């Protein structure tokens with residue numbers, strides 16, 4: 475399986491800034507066959523960047539899309555409309571679940587819509603601080619994982635990527651909120667076991683599991699060596715070329 479390094483730019487950079495930043499990243503990134511580098515700019519930048527990107531080095535992801543193919547959904551953009559522009563789409567990010575009340579129903583429909591449109595879904599799951607405090611982590615993760623995948627056919631299940639982002643560990647600099655590699659290891663094993671218990675072995679083994687939450691060049695190596703971690707989903711550090719490129723190089727070193 476490849477290693478995945480995914481940069482979620484969230485709501486940052488105007489179109490021209492995105493283009494300049496992508497240019498910088500492309501100049502500084504080597505082409506690695508065993509590492510898939512993906513960046514997720516804002517919606518407005520996706521189309522121009524799709525003409526600029528070197529697909530041998532990097533791929534594009536959307537940060538969200540609407541599960542309906544077309545129709546009267548003012549302000550929305552569908553997976554069908556993103557076809558040919560992006561190869562991936564982040565789905566069910568905790569910011570969308572929490573700030574925009576994205577429902578489980580919407581998330582599972584989005585995973586199915588992405589696959590229907592030949593876009594690889596990156597399904598995000600993760601417990602909040604309160605859920606963690608009340609010991610609900612594993613129940614929440616099982617529900618979000620199996621709920622998010624429930625409309626995926628058995629033939630398609632191996633085409634999905636899952637990203638574990640503990641909500642309490644996103645964009646933090648406080649030690650108490652940095653997830654330790656040991657904590658991640660337990661969760662990742664649980665996720666793989668849940669997939670193995672639910673789907674056939676060869677498909678379940680093929681699903682890349684990513685970790686996300688305050689990843690930076692100093693801790694990326696430790697996360698990437700956790701068993702069952704197949705890549706990283708990065709927010710803040712993906713906006714700084716030096717840091718993002720260092721993380722890609724770390725992933726390469728960990729593989730070699």
Ligand code: 13P
Nearest residue numbers: 482644645687688709710
């Ligand atoms: P940070 O890396 O800034 O914590 O963001 C993580 C994230 O939400 C990526 O999707």
